[in-house]
Amino acid sequence: MEFVNTRGPESGEPDLRVKIGSLELANPVMTASGTFGYASEFEELMNLQKLGAVIVKGISLEPRPGNPPPRIVETACGMLNAIGLQNVGVDRFITEKMPYLHGLNVPVIVNILGGSIEEYREITKRLEGVPGVAGIEVNISCPNVKEGGVAFGGDPKMAAAVTTAVKEVCSVPVIVKLSPNVTDIKEMAYAVQEGGADSISLINTLIGMAIDLKKKRPELANVIGGLSGPAIKPVALRMVFDASQVVSIPLIGIGGIESAEDALEFMLAGASAVQVGTANFVNPRASEDVVDGIREYVLEEKLDSVREMIGGLRLDWIR
Amino acid sequence: MPQYQEKTIVTRVEHLSDENVRLTLKAPQIASACKPGQFVMIRAALGKDPLLRRPFSIHQADSSGHIQVYFKIVGRGTDLLAHLKVGEEVSVLGPLGKAFTIDKDRPVCLVGGGLGIAPMLYLAKEISRSKTGSTNGDLVILGGRTKGEVEPVMADFDEIGIRTLATTDDGSYGTKGFVTELLKSSDLPANTQVYACGPEPMMGAVSLWCEEQKLACQVSVESVMACGMGACLGCSRPVGDGKYVHVCLDGPVFDARELKWNS
Ligand SMILES: Cc1cc2nc3c(=O)[nH]c(=O)nc-3n(C[C@H](O)[C@H](O)[C@H](O)COP(=O)(O)OP(=O)(O)OC[C@H]3O[C@@H](n4cnc5c(N)ncnc54)[C@H](O)[C@@H]3O)c2cc1C
Ligand SMILES: Cc1cc2nc3c(=O)[nH]c(=O)nc-3n(C[C@H](O)[C@H](O)[C@H](O)COP(=O)(O)O)c2cc1C
Ligand code: FES
Numbered sequence: 001m002e003f004v005n006t007r008g009p010e011s012g013e014p015d016l017r018v019k020i021g022s023l024e025l026a027n028p029v030m031t032a033s034g035t036f037g038y039a040s041e042f043e044e045l046m047n048l049q050k051l052g053a054v055i056v057k058g059i060s061l062e063p064r065p066g067n068p069p070p071r072i073v074e075t076a077c078g079m080l081n082a083i084g085l086q087n088v089g090v091d092r093f094i095t096e097k098m099p100y101l102h103g104l105n106v107p108v109i110v111n112i113l114g115g116s117i118e119e120y121r122e123i124t125k126r127l128e129g130v131p132g133v134a135g136i137e138v139n140i141s142c143p144n145v146k147e148g149g150v151a152f153g154g155d156p157k158m159a160a161a162v163t164t165a166v167k168e169v170c171s172v173p174v175i176v177k178l179s180p181n182v183t184d185i186k187e188m189a190y191a192v193q194e195g196g197a198d199s200i201s202l203i204n205t206l207i208g209m210a211i212d213l214k215k216k217r218p219e220l221a222n223v224i225g226g227l228s229g230p231a232i233k234p235v236a237l238r239m240v241f242d243a244s245q246v247v248s249i250p251l252i253g254i255g256g257i258e259s260a261e262d263a264l265e266f267m268l269a270g271a272s273a274v275q276v277g278t279a280n281f282v283n284p285r286a287s288e289d290v291v292d293g294i295r296e297y298v299l300e301e302k303l304d305s306v307r308e309m310i311g312g313l314r315l316d317w318i319r
Numbered sequence: 320m321p322q323y324q325e326k327t328i329v330t331r332v333e334h335l336s337d338e339n340v341r342l343t344l345k346a347p348q349i350a351s352a353c354k355p356g357q358f359v360m361i362r363a364a365l366g367k368d369p370l371l372r373r374p375f376s377i378h379q380a381d382s383s384g385h386i387q388v389y390f391k392i393v394g395r396g397t398d399l400l401a402h403l404k405v406g407e408e409v410s411v412l413g414p415l416g417k418a419f420t421i422d423k424d425r426p427v428c429l430v431g432g433g434l435g436i437a438p439m440l441y442l443a444k445e446i447s448r449s450k451t452g453s454t455n456g457d458l459v460i461l462g463g464r465t466k467g468e469v470e471p472v473m474a475d476f477d478e479i480g481i482r483t484l485a486t487t488d489d490g491s492y493g494t495k496g497f498v499t500e501l502l503k504s505s506d507l508p509a510n511t512q513v514y515a516c517g518p519e520p521m522m523g524a525v526s527l528w529c530e531e532q533k534l535a536c537q538v539s540v541e542s543v544m545a546c547g548m549g550a551c552l553g554c555s556r557p558v559g560d561g562k563y564v565h566v567c568l569d570g571p572v573f574d575a576r577e578l579k580w581n582s
């Protein structure tokens with residue numbers, strides 16, 4: 001099978017390639033939806049070509065204006081956001097954003113959000129065949145919109161149904177992005193695998209809240225928001241590990257990843273690839289730094305491939 | 320637009336008052352590319368807490384590769400920055416955002432309130448540099464709550480040679496009262512370009528008055544920011560009809576008429 005966007009392994013170059021269903025990536029590092037705009041924002045500050053894949057801001061059928069400000073607030077080692085999935089809508093995305101993204105020659109995964117199964121299906125149909133679209137990430141887990149998002153993300157039957165509906169109308173791999181705001185992540189992961197997902201990415205943000213004591217009011221206009229950043233990493237690691245116990249499709253780990261070390265921990269826990277999110281705001285080069293760091297690690301540890309790390313967690317010392 | 324994530328070196332820390340600090344950084348790349356009205360995002364800590372960078376307008380930039388920010392200590396990030404020592408390294412991202420538009424043939428009036436004074440020094444310098452004719456009709460009005468906010472920077476403005484007036488809320492320096500009162504009594508020529516930066520109510524009042532007087536007015540506004548570069552969509556500001564602009568990309572400098580002011 002051919003690897004897309006391949007630069008290795010040439011002589012002496014470490015093998016960083018990983019597979020997400022039929023999608024083959026030059027390395028396991030992607031940018032998390034909603035934290036990397038439409039990629040052009042970062043072109044002055046990093047080498048976009050070094051990314052395993054770019055995942056763009058969530059797209060809905062119709063344009064969405066988003067929530068009133070304040071939309072973000074910093075919390076301990078993290079942040080809360082209530083952007084409300086502001087986006088230009090799928091049609092403008094295809095005409096205005098996709099040509100640039102296609103030109104990057106890096107796999108582009110489009111994150112989609114719908115208010116109903118029919119909407120998810122319609123967005124996917126419109127993206128089918130658009131040059132450059134290498135995968136679809138189905139967001140059933142955004143805490144910041146009333147309809148859609150959360151309802152699908154919390155109910156295994158609905159999550160599976162959305163997955164199946166999207167799968168039916170597209171030819172590229174489908175990644176389903178899970179919400180951590182559930183009682184049993186294993187049940188959700190299993191359900192979307194059964195629904196036909198090619199891969200599962202996790203986690204989206206944790207529902208949270210911050211209060212301004214002086215003003216005695218919530219910090220966010222939306223009252224609640226999604227928690228992201230280093231603060232959520234332990235939760236995300238556990239959920240990736242849990243999911244890896246029940247599914248056989250590749251997992252993509254997300255949550256507080258800032259460095260190669262963070263990324264490799266997720267791979268040990270069972271992730272085939274990772275996404276860098278909030279870290280992009282702090283260090284616009286974060287995702288590139290993670291790629292470089294993984295490369296160094298694979299060289300230093302003399303691994304045949306970074307794939308050796310996937311699910312390599314040692315549990316044998318536990319008696 | 321060139322943008323850099325630069326490791327800068329602290330070359331000077333000035334505590335202008337209990338709360339107000341001026342930081343000089345050796346930042347050759349940013350200094351060579353920036354314009355008045357643009358801002359930078361500064362990382363206050365090396366670790367994970369506080370996590371996000373903090374936005375500051377560029378107070379001055381020079382040809383020897385230095386930039387300055389002038390800020391007020393309001394929380395943890397600014398407190399950490401205030402305790403930096405000469406020689407320490409800080410990560411700065413910039414220049415970001417839209418700059419002020421300068422028309423070298425028009426008289427100008429610059430209005431800075433509180434820490435809104437910060438971008439005005441750089442702007443005043445660029446205006447005086449770009450003007451070939453007289454700056455006699457030009458005016459700078461600086462206002463603060465007390466003396467400490469205004470007095471320490473007066474000498475820098477005086478050097479430029481544009482007439483500069485000061486006001487303080489408590490009358491401890493300059494005339495007592497608000498900048499808007501001075502502005503209204505200052506009899507500006509009809510084609511004056513007004514520039515304003517300061518607290519929201521002040522900018523609202525200035526822009527309203529400019530609209531009545533049919534004077535062009537550019538304002539520099541603030542918003543909570545995570546990325547400063549258009550990636551997070553966090554820095555939204557309503558412009559009416561359920562629409563938003565993003566302060567880091569569409570601004571921070573706007574034509575005052577583009578924005579919605581709560582009066
Ligand atoms: C484009 C832009 C330019 C700016 N230029 C300057 C400048 O030149 N000088 C200067 O002193 N400040 C400036 N600010 C404001 C500055 O960014 C904040 O004061 C700073 O982020 C506070 O960080 P902190 O960690 O100390 O405060 P935090 O601990 O985060 O918060 C403490 C208090 O400060 C308030 N605060 C936080 N962020 C902002 C903000 N963006 N604007 C206003 N209040 C805020 C909070 O609501 C809270 O009450 C600018 C802001 C923007 C968006
Ligand atoms: C400002 C912001 C916007 C986001 N927008 C989206 C989105 O549109 N679609 C989506 O699936 N996830 C979105 N997310 C979630 C991230 O993709 C990611 O799952 C989450 O932030 C956890 O990773 P992190 O801790 O590395 O940021 C957003 C996160 C942030 C902080
Ligand atoms: S601060 Fe992130 S988009 Fe403006």
